[in-house]
Amino acid sequence: MSANRPAAVVVLAAGEGTRMKSKTPKVLHEIAGRSLVGHVVSAARELGPEHLVVVVGHAREQVRGHLEEVYPGTRTAVQEEQNGTGHAVRMALEELGAAPEGTVVVVCGDTPLLSGATLRSLAETHAGDGNAVTVLTAEVPDATGYGRIVRDLATGAVTAIVEHKDASPGQLDIREINSGVFAFDGALLAEAIKQLRTDNSQGEEYLTDVLSILREAGHRVGASVAADHREILGINNRVQLAEARVLLNQRLLEAAMTAGVTVVDPSSVLVDVTVTFEPDAVIHPGTQLLGATHIGEDAEVGPNTRLTDTVVGRGARVDNAVAVSAEIGDGASVGPYAYLRPGSKLGAKAKVGTYVETKNATLGEGTKVPHLSYVGDATIGEYSNIGAASVFVNYDGVAKHHTTIGSHCRTGSDNMFVAPVTIGDGVYTAAGSVITKDVPAGALAVARGQQRNIEGWVARKRPGSAAANAAEAASEGSAGES
Secondary structure (H helix, E strand, O other), X not given: OOXXXXXXXXEEEOOOOHHHOOOOOHHHOEEOOEEHHHHHHHHHHOOOOOEEEEEEEOEHHHHHHHHHHXXXXXXXXXXXXXXXXXXXXXXXXXXXXXXXXXXXXXXXXXOOOOOHHHHHXXXXXXXXXXXXXXXXXXXXXXXXXXXXXXXXXXXXXXEEEEOHHHOXXXXXXXXXXXXXXXXXXXXXXXXXXXXXXXXXOOOOOOOOHXXXXXXXOOOOEEEEEOOOHHHHOOOOOHHHHHHHHHHHHHHHHHHHHHOOOEEOOHHHOEEOOOOEEOOOOEEOOOOEEEOOOEEOOOOEEOOOXXXXXXXXXXXXXXOOEEXXXXXXXOOOEEOOOEEEOOOOEEOOOOEEEEOOEEEEEEEOOXXXXXXXXXXXXXXXXXXXXXXXXXXXXXXXXXXXXOEEXXXXXXXXXXXXXXXXXXXXXXXXXXXXXXXXXXXXXXXXXXXXXXXXXXXXXXXHHOOOOHHHHHHHHHHHHHHHHO
């Protein structure tokens, strides 16, 4: 095992989080497409620990189920009663069995901005300095309410963590604060945790008491300062949840822009941590990129677009659209005001235009559905054109049925394709047709009644109406000209 690879990481996620005022456990609230505890577990996994244990308590089955879904095989320890952070770590050590040989990192499950790089730096500092315990600290602009880090001026070692209410006037000037994240020598932690007492105002076992126990035993207590104090921010209410979302979103967009993506107005764009980009993509204002969305090179997305689990090909254009679990091919065009539902697959240079909805539909290369149409449960070949106001009638009230349209077809406006039906290559269909039967390749399909003009009907049936008056005036005008 590498010297800087932790023997274990313990994630504390047992609390109820009553200040969230929610039926959802605090650690399962989401920002940027991942739960709070999911962000922490993801950062912890970057260290490659030998063991990773999440301590659960409140709504344990719900939290366990979530962890199993996003990180299958995640190990958990149960804290039956929330008797403090020290007690929670004790439950984790009991789950591991023997005392871990090496570094044990303890993190809070409600710190979604904490990065793997910062945890790695903590582990490296801990090992490099030979500490019994190393505290992750941060220097903040305003330390009000936080525990202050008191150091030995000669050695730099941490001598105490003093809570704000207990701090002296001189200590109140200290801006270095405790984050609640620690790296311990596993064997020393296991021994010290047995000595924790509950004779305090909360009647709980405090993990911070381990620091004084180890220091009094002659062991060194050190600190690792986080490069960005915002990483240690914990979430206790919805206001802080929203603030963390803004900070994380800023971090994600800065990473994308640094990698060659143009984000026209970062303040109006939201992205999830799982979104990926290629260089020279352009993201316009009012855009949300969610889930496993990928934006290809030279693609333009937005404005006012929401894509979820959607792949956008190189050079594609998506404008004022919504897409969920869709594939948009290279050079394809979507919108404005289009809706791609799950299973929509657009080939290269295909087009889904204004007020068009697709679902479980495959459009071949160069195929266009330009206007006011619904395409559901369908396969359309290459370079076909679907006329305006077309509907693929896929549902008979019980089951969904499939429509197949070939390549190089030209279907008329206001067509209904009543599935199951197959249209061959090179077919034309007349405007206003209701296609209920298969059409062979190269045919013209006409499925509409013969037009019949009943002259004088308006005058007889709607006498005195505006329409009748207009018709009479037009008739008189025609008579005068003749």
